[in-house]
Amino acid sequence: MDLRLLTEQPSTAERSAIDALLGSPEPADGRAVVGGHAVRARRHLLLPALHALQDASGAITRGGVAYVSERLSIPPTDVFGVASFYELFEVDGPGGATARPCDDIVCMGRGPAPDTGGAHVEPSACLGQCDRGPVVLHHEPGSGYSVATAESEGPVRQPRSELRLLRRVGEIDPTSLDDYLDAGGFAALAKAREMGGEAVVAELEASGLRGRGGAAFPVGRKWDGVRRAAGDKVVIANGDESEPGTFKDRVLMEGDPFAVIEALALFGFVTGAEEGFIYVRGEYPTAAERLEAAIAAANERDLLGMTIEVRRGAGAYVCGEETALFASIEGFRGEPRQKPPFPNEAGVFGRPTGINNIETLVTVLEVLRLGGTAFAELGTDGSTGPKLFCVSGDVERPGVYEVEFGATSRDLLALAGGVAEGKGLGAVLLGGAAGVFTGEDGLDVPLTFEDTRAAGLTIGAGALIVFDETTDFEPVVERIAKFFSDESCGQCVPCRVGTVRQGESLQRMFANPASTPVEVQLLGDLALAMDDSSICGLGRTASLAVLSAIDLGLVGGVRG
Numbered sequence: 001m002d003l004r005l006l007t008e009q010p011s012t013a014e015r016s017a018i019d020a021l022l023g024s025p026e027p028a029d030g031r032a033v034v035g036g037h038a039v040r041a042r043r044h045l046l047l048p049a050l051h052a053l054q055d056a057s058g059a060i061t062r063g064g065v066a067y068v069s070e071r072l073s074i075p076p077t078d079v080f081g082v083a084s085f086y087e088l089f090e091v092d093g094p095g096g097a098t099a100r101p102c103d104d105i106v107c108m109g110r111g112p113a114p115d116t117g118g119a120h121v122e123p124s125a126c127l128g129q130c131d132r133g134p135v136v137l138h139h140e141p142g143s144g145y146s147v148a149t150a151e152s153e154g155p156v157r158q159p160r161s162e163l164r165l166l167r168r169v170g171e172i173d174p175t176s177l178d179d180y181l182d183a184g185g186f187a188a189l190a191k192a193r194e195m196g197g198e199a200v201v202a203e204l205e206a207s208g209l210r211g212r213g214g215a216a217f218p219v220g221r222k223w224d225g226v227r228r229a230a231g232d233k234v235v236i237a238n239g240d241e242s243e244p245g246t247f248k249d250r251v252l253m254e255g256d257p258f259a260v261i262e263a264l265a266l267f268g269f270v271t272g273a274e275e276g277f278i279y280v281r282g283e284y285p286t287a288a289e290r291l292e293a294a295i296a297a298a299n300e301r302d303l304l305g306m307t308i309e310v311r312r313g314a315g316a317y318v319c320g321e322e323t324a325l326f327a328s329i330e331g332f333r334g335e336p337r338q339k340p341p342f343p344n345e346a347g348v349f350g351r352p353t354g355i356n357n358i359e360t361l362v363t364v365l366e367v368l369r370l371g372g373t374a375f376a377e378l379g380t381d382g383s384t385g386p387k388l389f390c391v392s393g394d395v396e397r398p399g400v401y402e403v404e405f406g407a408t409s410r411d412l413l414a415l416a417g418g419v420a421e422g423k424g425l426g427a428v429l430l431g432g433a434a435g436v437f438t439g440e441d442g443l444d445v446p447l448t449f450e451d452t453r454a455a456g457l458t459i460g461a462g463a464l465i466v467f468d469e470t471t472d473f474e475p476v477v478e479r480i481a482k483f484f485s486d487e488s489c490g491q492c493v494p495c496r497v498g499t500v501r502q503g504e505s506l507q508r509m510f511a512n513p514a515s516t517p518v519e520v521q522l523l524g525d526l527a528l529a530m531d532d533s534s535i536c537g538l539g540r541t542a543s544l545a546v547l548s549a550i551d552l553g554l555v556g557g558v559r560g
Contacts, residue, residue, distance in 0.1 A: 005066055005069055005070055005076065006062050006063070006065060006066035006069070006076050007066075008061070008062040008063040008066050009063045009066070009067075010061070010063040010064050010066065010067040011056070011057060011061070011063060011064075013056040013057060013141075013142075014053055014056045014057055014061065014063060014064040014067060015067060016056070017052040017053060017055065017056040018049055018052055018053070018064075018067055018068060018071060020052070021045065021048055021049055021052050022042070022045065022049070022071050022072075025071060042072055043072060043074060043330065043331040043332075044329060044330050044331045044349070045072065045331065046068070046072060046074065046079065046082055046331035047082070047311065047312070047313075047314065047328060047329070047331060048311070048312075049068045049071075049072065050068070050079075050082070050083050050086075050089055050314070051282075051312055051314065053065075053068065054088070054089055054090065054139070055139075055141065055142070055144050056141060056142070057095045057141050058090060058093070058094075058095040058096045058097065058098060058139065058140075058141040059090040059091070059092065059093040059094065059095040059096075060080075060083045060089050060090060060091045060092065060093075061092065061095070062092060065079045065080060065083070072331075074331075081333060082331065082332060082333055085316060085333040085334060085489070086282075086313075086314035086315050086316050086334075087124070087125070087314070087315030087316065088100075088139075088282045088283075088314040088315035089314055089315075090122075093120075094120055095141070096119070096120060096141065097117065097118075097119035097120065097138065097139065097140045097141070098119055098120045098121075098122055098138070098139045099116035099117065099119040099120070099121050099122070099136050099137070099138050099139075100121075100122050100123065100124035100127070100136060100137040100138075100139075101113040101114075101116065101121065101123055101124065101134065101135070101136045102123075102124050102125070102126060102127045102129070102133060102134060102135050102136070102137075103123045103124065103125075103479075104124075104125050104126035104127075104244045104479060104483065105126075105244055105245070105429075105433070105465065105476050105479050105480060106126065106130040106133055106244065106245055106392050106393055106465060107126075107127075107130070107133040107134040107135060108475070108476075108479060110133055110134045110150070111134060111150070112134070113134040113135070113136050113150075114134070114135070114136045114148035114149065114150065115136075115148070116136060116138075117138070119138065119140075124137060124283075124315075125242075125244065125317070125483055125486065125487070126242065126243075126244035126245065126433075126483075127147070127283045128241060128242070128246065128247045128250050128281065128283055128284060129147060129149055129247065129250075130244075130245055130246075130247055130390065130392035130393075130398060130465075131151070131156065131247060131390070131392055131398040131399045131400070132149035132150060132151040132398075133149065133150060133151075133392075134149075134150050135147060135148065135149045135150065136148045137283055144285060145282070145283075145285035146285060147283075147285065147286070156397055156398070156399025156400065156401070157170060158399075158401055158402060158415065160402070160415075163402055164366050164386050164402065165252070165359070165362055165363060165366065165386055165388060165402055166251075166255075166388070166400065166402045168180070168183050168255070168256050168259065169251060169252070169255035169256050170255060171183075174254065174255050174256060174257055174258075174290055175290065175293060175294075177258060177294070177297040177298065177301070180256075180258040180259070184369075185258050185259070185262060186258075186262055186303055187369070188262065188263075188266060188364075188365040188368035188369055189262050189265055189266045189269070189303075191368050192266050192269055192270060192368060193269060197227055197269065197270040197271070197272070198227075200223075200266075200270045200368070201220050201223055201224045201227060201270065202220075202372070203220075203367060203368065203371065203372035204219050204220030204223060204364065204367060204372065205218070205220035205221070205224075205372070206220075206372030206373055206375075206376060207219075207220070207367045207372035207373075207375040207376050207384060207385065208375075208376045208381075208382075208384035208385075209360075209363060209364070209367055209375065209384060209385060210383070210384075210449065211356060211357065211360050212357060212359040212360045212363065212387065212388070212461065212462065213238065213320075213356070213357035213359070213360060213461055214431075214434075214459075214460045214461045214537075216449050216459075219356065219360060219364065222344070222354065222356070223267070223270055223271060223354060225342075225344040226271040226273070226343075226344045226352055226353070226354035227270060227271045227272060229344050229345065229352035230352070231351055231352050232274075232275075232351050232352075233271055233272055233273035233274075233275075233351060233352045233353065233354070234273055234275050234276065234277070234347065234348050234349070234351050234352070234353045234354075235264060235267040235268045235271060235273040235275075235276045235277075235353070235354045235355070236276065236277045236278075236279060236322075236325070236329075236347075236348065236353060236354070236355040236356075237260060237263070237264045237267075237276070237277070237278040237279070237355075237356065237357075237358055237361055238279055238320065238322065238325060238355055238356065238357045238358070239253055239260075239278055239279055239280040239281065239284070239287065239357070239358050240279050240280070240281045240313050240319050240320045240325060241281065241320065241357070241358075241461060242281055242283075242316075242317040242319075242320050242487075243317075243320070243432035243433060243434060243460065243461055243463060244432055244433040244463075244465075244480075244483060245390060245392055245393075245429065245432040245433065245463035245464070245465040246390050246432050246460075246461050246462065246463045247390050247392075247400065248358075248359055248388040248389070248390050248400045248461070248462060249357060249358035249359055250284050250287055251388075251400045252358050252359065252362055252388075253280065253284065253287035253290065253291060253358060254284075254286050254287050254290055256362070257287070257290040257291045257293070257294040258294045258297075258298070259362050259365060260278065260291060260294075260358055260361065260362060261278070261291065261294050261295055261298055261304065261308055262298075262303075262365065263361035263362050263364055263365050264276045264278065264308060264361060265303075265304040265305060265306055265308065266364060266365070266368070267354055267356070267361060267364070268305070268306040269305060269306075271354050273306065273354065274306045274307065275306065275307050275309075276306055276307065276308045276309070277308070277309050277310075277311050277329060277348075278291055278308065278309070278310045278311070279311050279313060279319070279325055279328070279329065280310060280311070280312055280313065281312075281313045281315075281319075282312050282313045282314045282315050283315065288310055288312055291310050292310050295308050295309075295310065311328075311329055313328065316328070316334045316487070316489075317483075317487035317538070318334055318335070318336065318487060318488070318489045318536065318538055319334040321336050321536045321537060321538070322343055322347075322355050323336045323337035323339070323343070323347075323536075324336045324337075324489065324536070325348075325355070326343070326347055326348040326349075326353065329348050330348060330349060333489070334489065335489045335491045336489070336491065336535050336536035336538075337535075338535065343355060357461070359388055359461075359462075363385060363386070366385070366386070367385075378404050378405075379404045379405030379406055379448070380405050380406045380446070380448050380450075382448060382449060382450040383405035383406070383448035383449045383450065384405065385404070385405065386402050386403065386404050386405075387402070387403060387404070387405050387447070387459075387462060388400055388401070388402055388462055389401050389402075389403065389412050389447070389462045389463070389464055390462060390463045390464065391412050391413070391415070391416040391464045391466065392463075392464075392465055392466070393429075393464075393465040393466040393467055394419055394420045394423070394426075394466050394467055394468040394471070395413065395416040395417055395418065395419060395420055395466050396416060396417025396418060396419075396420050397415075397416045397417040398416060399416065401415045401416065403415075403447075405446075405447065405448045405449075406446045406447070406448055407446070407447055408443060408444050408445060408446055408447060409428055409430065409438070409442065409443045409444075409445070409447065409464055410443040410444055412447075412464055413425075413428075413443065413464075413466065416466075419466060419468050420468065421468075423468040423469055423470065424468065424469035425439070425440060425443075425466070425467075425468065425469060426467040426468050426469045426470070426471045426473070426554075427439055427467050427471070427473070427549075427552060427554055428442070428443070428464055428465065428466050428467070429463075429464070429465040429467070429545060430442070430452075430457055430458060430459070430460070430463070430464055431457075431458040431459060431460030431461070431463060431544075432460050432461065432463035432465070433480050433483050433484070433545060434458075434460060434537070434538075434541035434542070434544060434545070435457075435458050435460050435463065435544060435545060436456070436457055436458055436544050436545060436548035437545060437548040437549050437552050437554060438457055438548075438552070439552055442455065442457060445457060447459060458544070473549055473554040473555050474510050474555050476549075477506060477545070477546055477549045477554070477555050478503065478506055478507070478510070480545050480546065481499070481502050481503040481506055481542075481546060482503055484499045484502070484538065484542035485499035485500045485502070485503050487538065488538060488539070488542075489538075491535060492533070492534055492535045492539065494529050494530050494532075494533045494534045494539055495530055495534040495535070495536075495538060495539030495542065498526045498529055498530040498534075498539065498542070499530070499539070499542050501522075501526055502523060502526050502527075502542065502543060502546060505519045505522050505523050505526070506519070506523075506546065506555075509555075509556055510555070510556075513556075516556050519556070520550060520556060523543065523546060523547065523550070524547065526543065527543035527546075527547055530542055530543060531543070
């Protein structure tokens with residue numbers, strides 16, 4: 001490959017940051033060529049390298065790009081293309097400190113954000129701190145990321161005695177391996193090693209456990225597919241929850257990080273993988289730090305039996321989709337891929353790959369602790385076990401709440417203290433930005449996969465955003481539409497164009513109510529096109545909240 005390198009030079013800080021990550025460059029003697037396939041095989045280090053540049057100077061400069069391009073044998077245009085894909089990277093920006101106040105649907109209108117400290121301000125989509133908003137994500141060169149929130153308290157202490165997934169959160173020191181061991185930590189992994197992988201899969205199948213990330217795929221079937229695949233396997237914990245209103249995985253990663261790495265090690269043992277990644281959204285600096293510390297502590301005592309590495313995302317909602325996440329880890333733009341091939345056949349690096357979100361993996365520990373049959377007795381026949389729900393918005397006690405499947409939105413609203421300030425309910429957005437609005441009549445629908453589907457609702461990843469009776473829903477719906485147009489990766493036309501046209505249609509409708517019938521018809525047509533032909537779930541779900549808000553009469557009247 002003939003690289004056309006940039007002429008700009010990196011700063012001393014940038015060069016040092018890249019060398020700390022990649023090692024010192026080989027000295028050139030004019031007689032040997034250093035590079036080729038061996039260097040290009042390290043392309044997967046591109047995202048960590050871009051983080052290193054950003055952390056060094058606060059921006060991805062041309063000099064920094066030139067040095068990364070040289071060290072990894074990647075064309076500068078390709079490096080810029082990847083860097084510009086991610087929201088957290090300041091490509092050729094001013095550098096220095098940056099403050100990103102959340103302006104998404106939960107934080108908007110919740111009062112002034114914490115002080116930005118005179119930093120360069122870039123408004124942000126949901127930062128996954130909906131229980132503590134309004135919130136600002138700070139980045140300081142040399143210090144990295146930090147989060148400033150309106151509420152500094154720890155996780156909400158749920159007024160229930162039978163907590164399973166959350167029983168350690170807030171009760172033990174999340175940085176102490178000894179505390180985790182004293183609380184029964186690593187017992188599930190030890191039990192799995194005694195049982196063997198085939199027996200663990202049988203327990204998962206008996207449990208009826210389904211994925212908690214939104215797709216609800218049977219976990220036993222997924223793990224068995226990876227276990228039976230031939231080749232060098234990889235397992236991944238997907239901690240890139242970026243759905244507005246969703247923050248349960250953050251609570252688990254920050255409050256129970258040893259459980260996350262134990263569960264991933266168990267996943268690796270059952271499937272025969274010796275390498276694993278935890279992909280953490282870039283807006284979760286505390287989660288990444290605690291997971292890295294937990295891995296180091298567990299490795300000191302040789303507890304994991306496999307290699308686990310934390311990879312930080314950089315602000316791209318679409319990377320929560322598994323194939324886009326694979327591309328991100330590999331060092332490419334996080335664009336979804338067509339299926340087949342499916343991940344258990346060819347996932348990250350083309351290798352058989354198992355991937356689950358954080359809540360799903362931690363729930364597997366509970367299946368091993370209780371036994372599959374006992375676990376299946378929790379919840380309902382079609383939706384077994386406990387489930388975490390994020391309740392935020394206009395409630396007295398926003399937070400993550402654990403209930404068994406079959407509880408209702410009204411139950412969760414009660415756990416969260418009811419609508420704030422004693423006001424009446426306006427609506428609930430169930431499932432986050434990719435979910436649907438419901439009113440009072442939807443509060444008593446059992447929160448199960450089967451019941452919500454029958455009622456035309458969705459659980460999604462488990463978000464309930466509550467709006468009181470005084471809410472003006474037009475800016476809320478416009479912000480949801482803007483979220484999807486901003487977060488579309490642009491790879492497929494139906495999503496890239498459809499999400500933009502959806503936002504434009506809403507603007508016209510709100511500016512001229514007489515145009516509502518025409519615009520509603522257009523919005524329905526756009527929804528059909530996006531749902532039928534988008535590559536991934538972003539385009540297929542981008543219109544759900546918008547159309548449900550119209551159906552419910554929150555905006556624009558009722559569709560005819």
